[in-house]
Amino acid sequence: MPVEFKDYYKILNVPRDASSEDIKKAFRKLARQYHPDVAKDKKAAEEKFKEINEAYEVLGDPANRKKYDELGSQWRDGAAFQPPPGWQRGRAQGGPGGDESFEFSFDGTGFSDFFEQFFGGGGRFGGFSRFGTQQEYAGGEAGFSRRGSDLESDLLVTLEEATRGSVRALTLQRVNRKTGQARTQTIKVKIPAGVTDGQIIRVPGMGNEGIGGAPPGDLYLRIRFAAHPDFRVRGADLYYGLDLAPWDAVLGTKVVVPTLQDRVSVKIPPGTNSGQQLRVRGRGLANGQSGEKGDLFVVVNIVIPEQITEEERELWKNLKRISHFNPGSS
Amino acid sequence: MKRKVNPGEKSMEALQPVEYSARATYTIEAISNLAQVPRRLIVLYYKHGLVVPTAESLGSGWYFDDQAIHVVKRIEYLRTECGVNLEGIKLIMGLMKEVERLREELRFFQRQ
Numbered sequence: 001m002p003v004e005f006k007d008y009y010k011i012l013n014v015p016r017d018a019s020s021e022d023i024k025k026a027f028r029k030l031a032r033q034y035h036p037d038v039a040k041d042k043k044a045a046e047e048k049f050k051e052i053n054e055a056y057e058v059l060g061d062p063a064n065r066k067k068y069d070e071l072g073s074q075w076r077d078g079a080a081f082q083p084p085p086g087w088q089r090g091r092a093q094g095g096p097g098g099d100e101s102f103e104f105s106f107d108g109t110g111f112s113d114f115f116e117q118f119f120g121g122g123g124r125f126g127g128f129s130r131f132g133t134q135q136e137y138a139g140g141e142a143g144f145s146r147r148g149s150d151l152e153s154d155l156l157v158t159l160e161e162a163t164r165g166s167v168r169a170l171t172l173q174r175v176n177r178k179t180g181q182a183r184t185q186t187i188k189v190k191i192p193a194g195v196t197d198g199q200i201i202r203v204p205g206m207g208n209e210g211i212g213g214a215p216p217g218d219l220y221l222r223i224r225f226a227a228h229p230d231f232r233v234r235g236a237d238l239y240y241g242l243d244l245a246p247w248d249a250v251l252g253t254k255v256v257v258p259t260l261q262d263r264v265s266v267k268i269p270p271g272t273n274s275g276q277q278l279r280v281r282g283r284g285l286a287n288g289q290s291g292e293k294g295d296l297f298v299v300v301n302i303v304i305p306e307q308i309t310e311e312e313r314e315l316w317k318n319l320k321r322i323s324h325f326n327p328g329s330s
Numbered sequence: 331m332k333r334k335v336n337p338g339e340k341s342m343e344a345l346q347p348v349e350y351s352a353r354a355t356y357t358i359e360a361i362s363n364l365a366q367v368p369r370r371l372i373v374l375y376y377k378h379g380l381v382v383p384t385a386e387s388l389g390s391g392w393y394f395d396d397q398a399i400h401v402v403k404r405i406e407y408l409r410t411e412c413g414v415n416l417e418g419i420k421l422i423m424g425l426m427k428e429v430e431r432l433r434e435e436l437r438f439f440q441r442q
Contacts, residue, residue: 024441052355061440147366150403202396204364218364220400232441234434241442311411 003113005081008055016069020062027056028113031229037160050071050156053226060227071118073294083118087183104148107171111225120154145212155201155221157191159228159238162285163260165193172206172219189221194286197225197233236287236294239277243303244268257298259283266298274302331352339359355393374406378416380423 009016012026030052032038039045058064075081075318105113111120155168168189173181189201200220207217231238240257252270257261257280262281277297284294308316361398362369376392381401385391401423408422412438 041347197434200397200400201398218399220396227441232438234438239438 003117006054006074006112007018008059008068009071011055014059020060023056023059027060027227028229031056031227035229047159048225051112053156054111054115056227057274058115064119067118078282081114087261091244094141105173105175106153107173109153109221110224111154113186115133116153119213145214146210147214148208148210148217149218150207150220152220152222152278154224155189155191156226157195157223158226159231159233159260159285161191162195162223162225163193166191170221191223194291195223196236196285196287199223199224223321230265231260231296233285236292237284238296240296241297241301242266242298243301244272246304249300249302257296258267259296260285266295268300276300355395356393356399358392361394361399361402364399365406367406372402374416378420380405388407389394398412 001161009018012023012030014022018026031049034045034048034052036042036046036049039049058068071083074084106116109116122224122273155170157166168191169186170185170189171186173182174182185206187203187206189203193202200222203219205216206219209216225233232241233239238260240255242255244253245253247271248268252272253268254265255268256265259280260283264283266278266280268278277299278296280296282293283296286292287294305312355431356364358369358372361367362372371379376383381394381398383398384395405419408419414422
């Protein structure tokens with residue numbers, strides 16, 4: 001099945017030579033606009049949000065972006081996409097015997113076929129694509145039978161979904177290469193609250209078909225957290241970058257920061273430095289099945305004004321004159 | 331709630347959507363059947379820290395999750411298809427875990 005090329009630059013509305021900072025900004029802006037929790041038309045926003053996320057997964061990672069640029073170097077808008085020779089499929093698929101005669105496509109994972117093929121997690125350790133193919137001898141004169149090999153796919157989950165839990169419908173289409181006959185199966189997968197990034201969900205019997213009456217392989221779904229416009233994730237902890245004016249950092253202040261559920265007021269103590277982390281306990285993600293919550297870290301980033309008035313300049317000059325602070329002199 | 335999986339579970343010809351839960355847990359016998367790996371090998375993998383039962387199950391017999399089946403199948407692939415011995419398997423699985431962890435770290439810092 002030929003896949004449709006995805007123009008990720010167009011999706012994020014950035015030029016092809018955009019800096020990584022511009023890409024990040026574009027993602028944040030669009031992700032805020034289309035976040036399923038805030039948008040009015042949830043259904044349409046959800047699709048758009050997934051698309052933006054996918055584009056950011058690729059363009060936001062220098063290695064993936066390089067790979068993508070190479071992959072798309074020959075592609076022109078509107079033209080059919082043919083991957084250059086030597087590009088392997090990302091998704092684990094195929095194996096000895098009858099497995100090769102089917103092609104698969106998923107719908108509902110949150111990732112396009114294009115992404116799955118070239119950037120998906122199934123191929124990260126591609127050498128395992130034949131696991132689950134141990135031979136079983138069916139006994140008697142019938143020869144051998146072989147269990148079908150397994151399939152792997154990523155499943156995009158928003159942080160909000162991971163917190164609340166959800167049910168996702170997935171559609172798996174198998175096309176017989178020889179006959180062109182397609183068969184579609186739909187499954188519902190329950191994402192429990194407290195699911196963790198990278199967690200595996202096994203869907204029995206949804207892998208490749210077995211040979212000689214042997215059972216089919218399984219489908220393994222790997223949870224992948226969607227990038228969030230406000231938070232970064234590390235384990236069960238969330239990190240929020242807070243831009244702060246120099247005087248607020250020096251004098252201390254109170255700020256209101258968002259959490260996944262609501263907002264909290266955080267006290268910035270006087271003399272807070274750039275890079276310093278302030279912990280808000282229990283406002284992170286649920287940590288697996290225990291339900292114990294991670295923390296929210298507010299990471300301070302001191303921002304200086306780019307343009308100042310004449311009066312401000314005088315005040316800074318005054319400050320320089322009277323201050324004994326000289327960080328470079330130690 | 332623990333769902334003990336019947337080793338001989340049916341393959342699905344799903345016309346109707348069927349619900350699967352990520353919270354399924356399996357006995358060691360069920361894992362042994364599903365991954366087609368002898369029970370004694372799973373015990374061996376456990377002793378070497380390659381698979382761990384779910385934290386909740388400790389004390390009430392062993393129960394494993396989907397992740398454990400995935401790991402056992404990978405080990406089995408290394409053992410049977412690649413001919414790697416236990417020491418090699420430990421090394422490879424450890425490295426893979428480390429690569430995954432570093433990838434996560436990289437993602438975290440790239441998004442800063």
